[in-house]
Amino acid sequence: MRTALLGAGRIGRVHAAAIAADPRSTLAAVSDPMPDAARALAGEHGVPVRGIADVLADDGIDAILIASSTNTHADLIEAGVRAGKAVFCEKPIDLSLARARAVQAVAAGHDRPVMLGFNRRFDPNFAALKAALEAGEIGRGETLTITSHDPAPPPVEYIRVSGGLFRDMTIHDLDMAAHLFGMPETVTAQGACLVDPAIGEAGDIDTAMVLLAWADGRLAVIRNSRRAAYGYDQRVEVLGSAGMLAAENVTEDTVVRATAAGVSRAKPMHFFLERYARAYAIEWAAFVAAVLDGGKVPATVEDGVNALAMAEAANRSLAEGRTVAVGEV
Numbered sequence: 001m002r003t004a005l006l007g008a009g010r011i012g013r014v015h016a017a018a019i020a021a022d023p024r025s026t027l028a029a030v031s032d033p034m035p036d037a038a039r040a041l042a043g044e045h046g047v048p049v050r051g052i053a054d055v056l057a058d059d060g061i062d063a064i065l066i067a068s069s070t071n072t073h074a075d076l077i078e079a080g081v082r083a084g085k086a087v088f089c090e091k092p093i094d095l096s097l098a099r100a101r102a103v104q105a106v107a108a109g110h111d112r113p114v115m116l117g118f119n120r121r122f123d124p125n126f127a128a129l130k131a132a133l134e135a136g137e138i139g140r141g142e143t144l145t146i147t148s149h150d151p152a153p154p155p156v157e158y159i160r161v162s163g164g165l166f167r168d169m170t171i172h173d174l175d176m177a178a179h180l181f182g183m184p185e186t187v188t189a190q191g192a193c194l195v196d197p198a199i200g201e202a203g204d205i206d207t208a209m210v211l212l213a214w215a216d217g218r219l220a221v222i223r224n225s226r227r228a229a230y231g232y233d234q235r236v237e238v239l240g241s242a243g244m245l246a247a248e249n250v251t252e253d254t255v256v257r258a259t260a261a262g263v264s265r266a267k268p269m270h271f272f273l274e275r276y277a278r279a280y281a282i283e284w285a286a287f288v289a290a291v292l293d294g295g296k297v298p299a300t301v302e303d304g305v306n307a308l309a310m311a312e313a314a315n316r317s318l319a320e321g322r323t324v325a326v327g328e329v
């Protein structure tokens, strides 16, 4: 599957490696308006730098992978669909829910796969937890706790264009909640700026707790912080009628150090590039399988719209100090 990569930034580099490593896909071109970034990544893979219009008009390109800045995703998905390409796009679809819904309408008429980059769905630990839940190993899942703490906050310039904590960071946790329990009915969010006052000055929060409730009474809590002194803290726990499932952090090594001073182990892997390295490769293989073998993509544009709707509900809940029904947004 000949793939053009649009966006040669942080996550673009990860995807370029995944495309090249998958035996069923080939990186065919790199596009990025920043010539240095495009040339460097294309050079590493021995492929040409090409313009987006050129790539879209080329019948020899089967798929595009959109790893560009968030504000370009909606237009590029639509352009890819109109050019008849299979499309993989990083989250989020857009910062505007209305714009994301417009993209959903365009993609609905497409006869080729369009997939969203909700990488955590493909983390082997979270996938095993979901499989155990669906197999009924803990009876009926009743409460869900998702912990997502970044090791350190990003620069405030990033925060200013990120769309805010809920649409930038919590969106992964909201998707995980919907992935495990289905769409919730209500969202109640509280947030604070405890990590970096500059984030507050930029109008955002860096710490949050989000409570989700389902119509049948099931509950979830999402705990977010932009700082964890011990590394990237990524855990999921489900309490069920007949037991509990917990996916713990993946640590840098598995050695337990027991001495007279106490018992310790290594920190969690530093950040998403390390922790989710396998997830990105499995995610890409799933997209390639959907394109080459047919079948439904495992993270759809609808999933992207749903996650954005929950993030929007969280924003409204925070602003208005009340519980918000997802159906309101």
Ligand SMILES: NC(=O)c1ccc[n+]([C@@H]2O[C@H](COP(=O)([O-])OP(=O)(O)OC[C@H]3O[C@@H](n4cnc5c(N)ncnc54)[C@H](O)[C@@H]3O)[C@@H](O)[C@H]2O)c1
Residues within 6 Å of the ligand: 006, 007, 008, 009, 010, 011, 012, 031, 032, 033, 034, 037, 052, 067, 068, 069, 070, 072, 090, 091, 092, 117, 118, 119, 272
């Ligand atoms: N799923 C994940 O784990 C994950 C992780 C990081 C980032 N992301 C998402 O990936 C996207 C990129 O994030 P990043 O951290 O790599 O950002 P980045 O700023 O490092 O890279 C973005 C690149 O896109 C390029 N670009 C801008 N407009 C473009 C266009 N029209 N066509 C092609 N390239 C264009 C920029 O020049 C830049 O090189 C964001 O939407 C972000 O939310 C997802």
